[in-house]
Amino acid sequence: MLQNNTTGYRIFSVINQVLMIGLSLLCVLPVLHTLAISFSSSSAAAAGYVTLWPVEFTWKSYEFVIAKPEFLRAMCVTVLRVLLGVAINMLLTIIIAYPLSKEARVFRWRTVYVWFFVFTILFHGGLIPTYIVVKNLGLIDTIWALVLPGAVPVFNVILLLNFFRTLPKELEEAAAIDGAGHGTILWRLYVPLSLPALATVTLFTIVGHWNSWFDGLIYMNRPEHYPLQSYLQTVVIQNDLALLSSTDLELLQTISDRTTKAAQIFLAALPVLLVYPFLQRYFVKGIVVGSVKE
Amino acid sequence: MRSFRRHLLAAIMVFVLTAITACSGSSGGGNASNGPNATSQEGSEEAAQAKGPFGKYDKPITVKTVKRVENNTKFKQGESIENNIWTRTFENELGIKLSFDWIVETAQFEQKMNVSISSGSLPDIFPVSASQLQQLVEGNKLADLTKVFDEYASDMAKTLVNQDGGIGMKSATFKGKLMAIPAPGPLTDQSHLVWVRTDWLAKLNLPEPKSLADLLKISEAFTKNDPDGNRKDDTVGLIADKTVFDTLRGFFNINHAYPGIWIKDQSGQLVSGIIQPEVKTALAHLQKMYKDGQIDREFGVKDLTKTFETIASGKAGMVIGSMAYPLAVLQRTKDNDPNAEWKPFPLPSSDDKPVKIELNPTVSLFYAANENTKHPEALIKLLNMFIEKMWGATADPGTFHKSEGVEVFKYPPVTISKVKKNLEGYRALKNAFETKDISKLDVEQKTNYDSIVKFKDGDPSQWGYYMVFGEGGSQSVIDAYDQNNMFIFNEFIGAATPTMVQKGATLNKLVLETFTKIIMGDEPVDQFDTFVEQWKKLGGDSITREVNESMASR
Numbered sequence: 001m002l003q004n005n006t007t008g009y010r011i012f013s014v015i016n017q018v019l020m021i022g023l024s025l026l027c028v029l030p031v032l033h034t035l036a037i038s039f040s041s042s043s044a045a046a047a048g049y050v051t052l053w054p055v056e057f058t059w060k061s062y063e064f065v066i067a068k069p070e071f072l073r074a075m076c077v078t079v080l081r082v083l084l085g086v087a088i089n090m091l092l093t094i095i096i097a098y099p100l101s102k103e104a105r106v107f108r109w110r111t112v113y114v115w116f117f118v119f120t121i122l123f124h125g126g127l128i129p130t131y132i133v134v135k136n137l138g139l140i141d142t143i144w145a146l147v148l149p150g151a152v153p154v155f156n157v158i159l160l161l162n163f164f165r166t167l168p169k170e171l172e173e174a175a176a177i178d179g180a181g182h183g184t185i186l187w188r189l190y191v192p193l194s195l196p197a198l199a200t201v202t203l204f205t206i207v208g209h210w211n212s213w214f215d216g217l218i219y220m221n222r223p224e225h226y227p228l229q230s231y232l233q234t235v236v237i238q239n240d241l242a243l244l245s246s247t248d249l250e251l252l253q254t255i256s257d258r259t260t261k262a263a264q265i266f267l268a269a270l271p272v273l274l275v276y277p278f279l280q281r282y283f284v285k286g287i288v289v290g291s292v293k294e
Numbered sequence: 295m296r297s298f299r300r301h302l303l304a305a306i307m308v309f310v311l312t313a314i315t316a317c318s319g320s321s322g323g324g325n326a327s328n329g330p331n332a333t334s335q336e337g338s339e340e341a342a343q344a345k346g347p348f349g350k351y352d353k354p355i356t357v358k359t360v361k362r363v364e365n366n367t368k369f370k371q372g373e374s375i376e377n378n379i380w381t382r383t384f385e386n387e388l389g390i391k392l393s394f395d396w397i398v399e400t401a402q403f404e405q406k407m408n409v410s411i412s413s414g415s416l417p418d419i420f421p422v423s424a425s426q427l428q429q430l431v432e433g434n435k436l437a438d439l440t441k442v443f444d445e446y447a448s449d450m451a452k453t454l455v456n457q458d459g460g461i462g463m464k465s466a467t468f469k470g471k472l473m474a475i476p477a478p479g480p481l482t483d484q485s486h487l488v489w490v491r492t493d494w495l496a497k498l499n500l501p502e503p504k505s506l507a508d509l510l511k512i513s514e515a516f517t518k519n520d521p522d523g524n525r526k527d528d529t530v531g532l533i534a535d536k537t538v539f540d541t542l543r544g545f546f547n548i549n550h551a552y553p554g555i556w557i558k559d560q561s562g563q564l565v566s567g568i569i570q571p572e573v574k575t576a577l578a579h580l581q582k583m584y585k586d587g588q589i590d591r592e593f594g595v596k597d598l599t600k601t602f603e604t605i606a607s608g609k610a611g612m613v614i615g616s617m618a619y620p621l622a623v624l625q626r627t628k629d630n631d632p633n634a635e636w637k638p639f640p641l642p643s644s645d646d647k648p649v650k651i652e653l654n655p656t657v658s659l660f661y662a663a664n665e666n667t668k669h670p671e672a673l674i675k676l677l678n679m680f681i682e683k684m685w686g687a688t689a690d691p692g693t694f695h696k697s698e699g700v701e702v703f704k705y706p707p708v709t710i711s712k713v714k715k716n717l718e719g720y721r722a723l724k725n726a727f728e729t730k731d732i733s734k735l736d737v738e739q740k741t742n743y744d745s746i747v748k749f750k751d752g753d754p755s756q757w758g759y760y761m762v763f764g765e766g767g768s769q770s771v772i773d774a775y776d777q778n779n780m781f782i783f784n785e786f787i788g789a790a791t792p793t794m795v796q797k798g799a800t801l802n803k804l805v806l807e808t809f810t811k812i813i814m815g816d817e818p819v820d821q822f823d824t825f826v827e828q829w830k831k832l833g834g835d836s837i838t839r840e841v842n843e844s845m846a847s848r
Contacts, residue, residue: 043629048603128412135413218409221396223363234365234399258599 038062038262045258061263065232073224074231077143078210081227085147085209090202093156098186100157101164117154127218134219145219146212146227153208156201163197164190199282207272232264342669344389347448347678351389357672358417359707360395360410362403368700379693380706383683388675392707411435418667419676419708422474424465427660428789431468437663437670440472446674450681457713462657465787474660475677481713483617485651485781486544486641487771489624491611493635494521506548506644509612510579516611517588531588533613534580535601538809542580543652544614549576549644552652553805555784556841564785564842567652568805569829574822575644580813594810602626608634614641617716617768620761628757636761638768640775650782651775657787661708676708685712696737716762717776720769727765791840797833804828 032052037045041056049055065071096117104110124130130149139145167190175185191198216230223234342351361375369378375397384390395417398406404423410416411426422430430436447455455476456463462476488503490512495502498519503509513531515521521529535541539553546553552567559565567573583589590596590604604610606626613619620636627634643649661677663670683694684703695703703709712718719739726732726743735743745759761767775781790798808825811817 041629043606043626046602046623046626047606047608047630048600049607049630128409131409132413135415217398217402218406221394221398223397223399234401 034262034265038259038266040259042259045262061259062267064260065263065267070224070226070231071228074226074228077216077225078228080143081146082206082209084143085150086202086205088147088151089153089156089205090198092152093160093201094186094191094198096152097157097160097164098182098190101161117152117157121154131218140219141221141225146209146215149215150208153205156204160194160197160201163194167193195282199279203276203279206275210272211268229268232268342389344671344675347446347451347675348387348682349675350387354385354389354391355669355672356391356393357419357667357669357676358393358395359419360407360417360421361397361707362400362421363397364704365399365401367704370698370700375705378705379697379702380680380683383694384676384679384706388672388679390672390675394707416664418669419661419663419673421477421707422660422662424656424658424660424789427466427474427662430662431473435665436473437665437667438471438473439475439663439670439673440470442671442674443472443475446671446678448678448682448686450686451674451678451710454681454710454712458655458657461655461783461787462660465657465789466660474662475673475708476657477659477661477710478655478657478713479659479711480715481653481655482717482772482776482781484653485617485772485775486547486614487617487768488544488639488641489613489615489619489636490639491516491521491634492637493633494611497521497523503639503642505642506579509548509642510583513583513588513612514586517586521611522608527587529609529611530590530604531611532583533601533605533610533615534589534593534813535596535598536594536806536810537598538806538813540598541601541613541615544641545580546573546576547652548641548649549573549579550647550650551576552650552782555652555654555782556786557782558785564838564845566834566838569826569834574819577809577812577822578819581815581819584813585815589813594814606630617762617772620768621758624761625758628754632754637766638761638771640771640780648778649780651780652784653781654784655787656784673708676706677710680706680709691737714776716769717772720763720767720773723763724765724770786841786845788844791837791844793833793836793840797837801829801833801837804832 029052033050036052036054037050038061039054039057039059040050041058041060044050044055099107100110100114100117102110125133134140134145134149139148171189171193172185175189180188211229213227213229213233216225216227217233220226220230223231226234342353342355344351363375373379376392376394381392384392395410395415396406403421404426407420407422407426410420411430416435427436455478458476458478458481462478463472466472466474466476488509490503492502494500494516495512498515498521500512500515501508503512516529516531518527520527532545533541539546543554549572551570551572553573555567556564557567557570580589590601593601602623605613605623606629608627608631613623617638624636627636641649641651661673663673683689684691693702695701715738719742722735722739723743723746726735726739727746732740732743742759742763745756746764749756749760749764763769804825808817808821812819812821
């Protein structure tokens, strides 16, 4: 690169670096602050002494959140939900996106079907009708109530079908000449070539399932069936001091709402933080190069 | 590469399988979903009979209900909401089997109940909020409890539902029919009082606050005379937060203004406290204090938690608010500075007229019965039994209140609390310390007694209990309020009127913005008069009309 040595480029480079570092700090510092609060004693947190380093280090808040058997049980439900949900979501997304990515002369009703799906993004029954459907299907209080109502993420389907359309048609033609059917073309050609898109969509799905709490709340009739996020919603310290009984008050002595909330934020975000690095490598672009000779 | 992927796939499959088997260990009894509004007693040929408040059904009945639990509810090994000392008692002594449609934490209860109401799957008996009650009554979904209450309620139950002076019963009565049983919430504990850093008072040689003039003087000295002795101008005299009223309601009361409630004017009509001229006086004082630096410059953007930082870090000299503060925020001041001393004082008056403390006795929780239920009286019986086992002649607190350290009294689907529980607790403790006789204390009072004894023996972590229930604690201030009848009650009881629902949020925003601006000096105090006009125009007048109509029609 020639222009690397010009003064202008150097100045640009410095400004660029400074801006980027500033932006990253803006993103990272609040996270560190929350982390520090979650490890601090409640009196230090309550007095606002905590900045980026824990004051009077303690595990108490984490103990309070994790010590309950409900936490593990809820974690289990969530893990199960993510595994089931992601498997179902991805399978359906792939097999729906493939035919819809074909052109209208290959698949005549394509446009009708696409609208059929898109319609559900624009209009849906609303909370109560959905609830009644789930209830009458007998899904209430089962894991399926969390997985099935959102089994087809239409938005992801559209993402993926658009990605499929960017793949060179010559590939498909070549494979067809070699005697490959649709199944082979989809699973042996399209899917491997679409890894970056699939990784993105998978991450969305994982995070979506991991973070959703409202459906757990309305479809589950027992706190022990709650997924983690719904459960964490309920682990707040009562603020109505007038109603407290003696046990609650003992708790208030050592734990404050702030440190507990901070600990919860971390426990809830941790797994997603752990999954991300493994998917990162698929986000690197430039896969569909070199397989076609123009 | 291919084989690697195979292995990965296999590994994932194994993982999924183990997860499924590990997690499917205990799923509670599945609920067969019935059609809309199907109650559990349909189809039984002859209704079971049970005479009197404590009569047992001649053949056991099953009652479907739901339960709101507090998130820190604990259970003994093998017990649950569906199986514990209370459920067994109801079954053995009353012949009532309970089945729970759902169980949900208190915070999410209202939402969950709304879903049940909208989807038409109501159990036999269930708790409801005030607005849900109104909605269900209008939709004719509830059983009329007038007769069954008269016939079945025990004397003690009749006393307890009326312990708030009948306000709860009034708000559960529609067109002369009792549609639900009220569960009155805490009343006297809503009182505001003044917490003052007495170590600072001593340091600056100031008198205790006996009048508004004293209070203003103390606030000024705490701001300007460096009470914490660090040679920095970093202390505030009085705490305020962005909600204005959470921390300043008491300050308005000092000036004979009652912003949160409806009061009677000379002609006997109900008027909103927020537009009375006394509010203007209070605002004028606050504006002056803010200008002087006695109130946090940034109070308008700080929520309660953020505001409490000022208290916990020892930068605040006075806070007006709840009797329970020592148990949380004030204790934190002591954690950070062992020499800090907080003491509660009754709200002083701004003139020679006695001060009145505003209380809002509106009941927010009711127990209702489904119109289709065969046994609405079961609701009353459950309530009778709860009250009897808690406080009646056959009460056994060691079994039913707190057993082996577990608070089992939180389990039953229908519960009621004593609205002056903490005040009565204080009086009982005072008596116990004077007579040296602790045999009359109930479980909770005994716990508090032990805490105070521990504190007196030199355990600083129990200071909070001592400051609430001990001599000179916040309950002693409330005791004085109560003895001298210093309370003024909200005259309007009942759910929000139509215009309140429609315009309430807008009006609240108007109040908040205007008051914050006036206190911060961005607007002159006379802006209050303009505000009153606006408030009336934007729906205040029609709300006032509705409130008066609704109270007249009761």
